[in-house]
Amino acid sequence: MSTTTVSKKHAVPSAGTSGVNFLRVLNSESIKFRTLMSTKLLLVLTFVAIVGVGVLSALVRWNVVNQMVTVGRQGHTMTAKQAIESFPPGQGFDLYNLPNAGLNIGILIMGSLAVLFIASEYATGMIRSTMNAAPGRLSTFGAKAVVLIVVSYVLSIVAGIVTFLLASPMFTNFGVDLGWSTDGVLYSVVTGGLYVSGVALIGLSLGTLLKNPAGGITVLVGIMFVLPFAGQFLTFAPGDFWKYVPQYLPSEAGGRFLSIGHADGILDPWAGGLVFLGYVILFMVPALIALKKRDV
């Protein structure tokens, strides 16, 4: 048939006549996010876990420092400040990054939640309803990404602030100068949120690519937690070259982004951030292409 007449009947007012646009899809995705009991529970759990692990990790640091102050190392007792500074930076005894002490657990849970946010739609068949309502497809990914970025960012920042509030008094009791104005504290709060948001985007991309919750979470854990472990072995390989490779892993580059200061032989924080951003894009682009081209 060469000509087509689209019937221009008036829609029944009760259903409205509005079209689909990004803000509406965003609203839809935020309703989806808010109306799953499991998601709400997971968010509470994430908050508790970040703060809990953060405080525990701070306690470990406090304990080590306390040993050095009261018992001493090789017979010499030292002040808390000396004790903390006796560790090279990046060994986990910096105090400015206390807000992010429990961040790794946040990455694990928020990353998994991000995988689930789309993969569970594939698993349940919901994705077909979603794609019917927003057939552009990419807007759905974008809306899910915005929801995840906002939630991850706010959650990480609040959890980071609470961790710092709970953990910093342990060290100020030593007489160490530690507060919001200490170099790097606010920086680590802000970047911690960005890092978790980035991991959530990687999770969303993996969920889209693999369509399978278990598979997506496994790959994410592999990338963020198993690869760095494997990277440790590389540093034992002969030659200097291999020592510089692991820092380019997503978790290492992202972790470096959260710290401050320049050190020879390792990426600067901003460079670490850029490498990590590169990974986020590296996962997102194929996910977007697959989403657009693939049969649902």
Place this chain on the structure above:
Amino acid sequence: MIEATGLRKVYGAKTAVDGISFTVQPGKVTGFLGPNGAGKSTTMRMIMGLDRPTSGDVIVNGRHYSQHKAPLHQVGALLDAKAVHTSRSAYNHLRAMAATHGIPNSRVEEVIEMTGLTAVAKKKAGGFSLGMGQRLGIANALLGDPQTLILDEPVNGLDPEGVQWVRNLARYLASQGKTIFISSHLMSEMAQTADHLIVIGRGKIIADTSVDALIESQSRKRTLVRTSETTRLSELLARDGVRVEQNERETLEVYGVEPLRIAQLALDNRVLVYELTPLTSSLEEAYFQLTKDEVEYHSHITGGPTGPGGPTGPGGPLDASPAGVGAPSAATMEGIQS
């Protein structure tokens, strides 16, 4: 209006839909019939833009589905009763879907009421029975008050009241000038709902016709004959090349011959016949007839009729395999008259 031209979908080595063209007209209920695996669902997924056609094209209301500015107002689809997140309540599912088009929550409540889901709307969709899941899928399809409604096996798992409701809904919406496209593998259901039928088998369209015309073209004359001398009568009939089946004791089904001629034959040969009932072919039988060669997944029972070259040629005794449509019956009538 749905217009498909040369629509084809290949999954690996399997051709699910093999270059079909059809038009679904507004103001009518069009039934999309075919055995399992015939390509009905694949076709509907392509209409909705979920699957990309390997070749060919399909447009709804003048455009590709995804190019509509307000797709939910154009087309509502129930493609899969399970297209719902199992842990979300029916109400919240519909609310999230409605939000994409700024459809107010009052409409969500309206479709919940229309589909009889009020009592379970706040419960998790994962716990729904098949029938409740279908109702939710239909509610989802109706959300945007669409111009075109596509329902894939909507009555699956519905109770009789629900089946009746879907039928009335489809007829009502069609009378409002909307395009209604319903797939089913149940001819009996379509017979009561559809005005027009598109029959598909193994990815190809077998028939695209009105319901009445389909019955007309596929129905064949059959007569139920009760006699105490079944063997003798069937031999007499078979001599003239008439197809006869014996399903019960003292009962024959005779194909393609007027009752009068059977009576005449019986009288001439002094066979006592105590019942002669003309049987009209139902739509269901017409459908079986139409799709018998196109069924993808046969339930095989071994020991069928003998293969080619067997003893049962035309005019042989008690041909068990169904005869062709049309031509043979004319030939057999000739035989009887002579």
